[in-house]
Amino acid sequence: MIQDIAPLTFHNQYRRRLPGPHDQVLIYQGESVAVLRGGNGELRLPSRGDLGNAADEDFRYLFDISGIGYFLYLEKMPRAYRNSVESVRKLRQEKNKDICYAVATGFQLYVWYRDNRYCGRCGKRTEHSPDMRMLKCPHCGNEIYPKIAPAVIVGVKDGNRLLLTRYAGRAYKRYALVAGFNEIGETPEETVQREVMEEVGLKVRNIRYYKSQPWGVDSDLLLGYFCDLDGSDQIRLDHDELETGEWFEREEIPVEDDGISLTRAMIRAFKEGEIK
Template sequence: MKHRPSKDEQAYWLILSQDKLVQLSGQSCLIEQKWSELHFLSAYADDVIKVGEYRQQNCYVIDLGQEVPDRDNIELINLRAALMSEARDAFNILARAWQVALFLRTHRFCGQCGSRMEAVHWELAMHCHRCQHRCYPRISPCIIVAVRKGEQILLAQGAHHKEGMYSTLAGFVESGESLEQAVHREIMEEVGIKVKNLRYFSSQPWPFPHSLMMGYMAEWDSGEIQVDGREILAADWFDFDKLPLTPPPFSIAGQLIQATTNRVPQ
């Protein structure tokens, strides 16, 4: 997947430094320039990784590791802020670039024998030539579900949410478990209720750090809310016209909430 760019190649460039994205002052994180114009990146010509296309042009990621470019017109912004500020169609390419870079950072050495690994040129993988162990990017399946009860929606405040933020319930799928089983288990563990009429909604890659969110809509069946007090600090039924602070619409949580509150009553 590595690509040594020609000096006249016009493309979109994503530059990572530490755990942030590099942004040239007044510009997008997706830097649209020729390679020859990015003089401060010349030392990284052999480390350019193609991560896809954006607006019909190639998009590449360059990971500077812990180095911070010594330039006056550079800002470092975190991924959540970038996702909030960039155009909506940039979400997938930003998510993929971040996850690819994280995979390469965390698989420099073989987890089986400890030898240094090398990138495979024809696919996104790292290979150990000593023991022949090969690694691919990790994807962690998660479920996320909006639960409706009449003209109310169940929203919860998680231990890691910013103050005042309420969202839909979510959790990782466990080994040997179907997506639907994960939905029922997570809801019961976190808020102590049962649901019915489970319906698939959509999915979204979620780069925090490498999840694939699979969204569902459900209806309350039985039980009273009892939060676990660990992952979930508070939860309640909210009227559609009296929602608390909720996730932004670029997130699948925001989309689930919007779809539930806009749905015609049955």
């Protein structure tokens, strides 16, 4: 999955420090990020040294990967990079998994900083805590922490069959699994039951946790679960959410693992017999 960058290690503790010349810089504009490509298409991010004229206060520390710091550029997109931006969502397909992970995770923090410049309680300008990743309103004391939205990915199985779905009204048209956000006052297991019933009209039992994944592009924390069909296998689609819902025998599943998403990892696990 996108976060599997070993032997490199990811450290997300907030540190109040300035960037060194070799530290990496994330420069976002909307849902795009500035990147550099070599003659062979090899991907890299700008370094602090590449932005030599920028002031140190124009950078905010985000995290580090194996000792290399990653910083958010706080000013507008520099003119030199305006023709070197690429979609944050499309970059997740790149082979440089550490860069993809850094771009996605950095984007989550970029959106949080962008959307919380002012206090949602009193409207005053917020200030960054010197000790932790938290924004605080100096007027009313409101404390704001990074947004993390829990959601479930659900592998509904019936013996040797797995339920695959396709979203309605989205650009992504490939097969996926039932999915949805955790709502107020419910456990993830209750979310599994509710989402499966809402999207495909099926009852499930024997709900069990598989794996999780941070999905920074949408500020999500994805929780993967498998469960067994309980009763009728007749699918009743919510057409506002899904275009199709189909049962596939294990050997006939037309999806391969992309090495990026929890959804694909779960489909592979069932297809290869890891999940019986």
